[in-house]
Amino acid sequence: RDVCERLDVTLPVVDYMLPGALVGAELAGRRRVALVHTLYGGLLADGAPNPMGMAASVDAVNAVRAEHRLPPVHRLADLLDECDTVLVTCPATLDEREDERAPNGRHVGPVLEEAGPDAGWRPPAGQGPLVVVSMGTTPMGEGPLLARLLAALADEPVRVLVLLGDHLDRGRLRLPPNATESGYVRHAAVLPHAALSVNHAGLGTVQAALAHGVPQVCLPLGRDQPANARAVERVGAGRVLPSDAPPEDARAAARDVLADPAYRAAAQRVAAVIPPPGEPGPAEPAIVSLLGG
Numbered sequence: 001r002d003v004c005e006r007l008d009v010t011l012p013v014v015d016y017m018l019p020g021a022l023v024g025a026e027l028a029g030r031r032r033v034a035l036v037h038t039l040y041g042g043l044l045a046d047g048a049p050n051p052m053g054m055a056a057s058v059d060a061v062n063a064v065r066a067e068h069r070l071p072p073v074h075r076l077a078d079l080l081d082e083c084d085t086v087l088v089t090c091p092a093t094l095d096e097r098e099d100e101r102a103p104n105g106r107h108v109g110p111v112l113e114e115a116g117p118d119a120g121w122r123p124p125a126g127q128g129p130l131v132v133v134s135m136g137t138t139p140m141g142e143g144p145l146l147a148r149l150l151a152a153l154a155d156e157p158v159r160v161l162v163l164l165g166d167h168l169d170r171g172r173l174r175l176p177p178n179a180t181e182s183g184y185v186r187h188a189a190v191l192p193h194a195a196l197s198v199n200h201a202g203l204g205t206v207q208a209a210l211a212h213g214v215p216q217v218c219l220p221l222g223r224d225q226p227a228n229a230r231a232v233e234r235v236g237a238g239r240v241l242p243s244d245a246p247p248e249d250a251r252a253a254a255r256d257v258l259a260d261p262a263y264r265a266a267a268q269r270v271a272a273v274i275p276p277p278g279e280p281g282p283a284e285p286a287i288v289s290l291l292g293g
Helices: 002-006 019-027 058-067 077-081 143-153 187-193 203-211 225-234 247-259 261-271 283-291
Strands: 013-015 033-036 085-088 105-107 130-134 159-163 179-182 194-199 216-218 238-240
Touching: 002 019, 013 019, 019 058, 019 077, 033 077, 033 283, 085 283, 130 143, 130 187, 143 159, 143 247, 187 194, 187 203, 194 203, 194 247, 203 216, 203 225, 203 261, 216 225, 216 247, 225 238, 238 247, 238 261
Parallel strands: 013 033, 033 085, 085 105, 130 159, 130 194, 159 179, 194 216, 216 238
Antiparallel strands: none
8 A cells, every 4th residue: 555655556466366465555545457377267256265365364354454444355356356457367268167257357368488598499309299297396295296107108109308396306206218307498498399298287387288289187286276277178178187196097198188189179279369478468458448547
């Protein structure tokens, strides 16, 4: 609130996982835009586990609101319902059913990195399609899952590339002859070479794979990842397995997705509605239209 008043802010754009900032902008009497960097429909429904709940609780928000004589909210999503616009960084086709979307929501597509310093990256030598295995860049206890996935793919006629977050020690995994490991490489450099992405269903990885028309096998580890995985399955672009799936199940799912062209075709249909990295998207004009309103 103080920043809005001191700088005479016209339109604050607030990360939706900062409910205190949304309340502060409301106290300052400003029109406001919320930036939702996960799926929107469904995740914000009453009683559903959602990323907003990782940042605050209804009781905590209402304690602040009561202190400042604001009416209480019944769910955290009420803070978004009161915003002029909610910018959702995914394509509408990936989100939940239309009847679960708020009327002020606007899907503006994903935020994608360009290849940048990884431009010109080349896949490991060898024969067979490239399967990229990545479980994200933050610790989620994924070491045993990576080991099971390597065992599942060890005898398959593919090249396996395992991308490891900085929190994992290189050299700890037992790599079969058809696998190599690497530290982080940007999606835009790796995925143009990939036939399959095996991942944890983090939204960044899911959307990057879809943007490159790459089908997926998703093994969600937590957070909002189960909903992201279901979205991949719902649009027909991949399969979902539990994170404790045995190697034989992971092997069967990978074989299925690689062999059936319908999965890649579905991924390519989503790719067709995602602007390439670096190109203008609809978020800026949505904000500018509010400034002129």
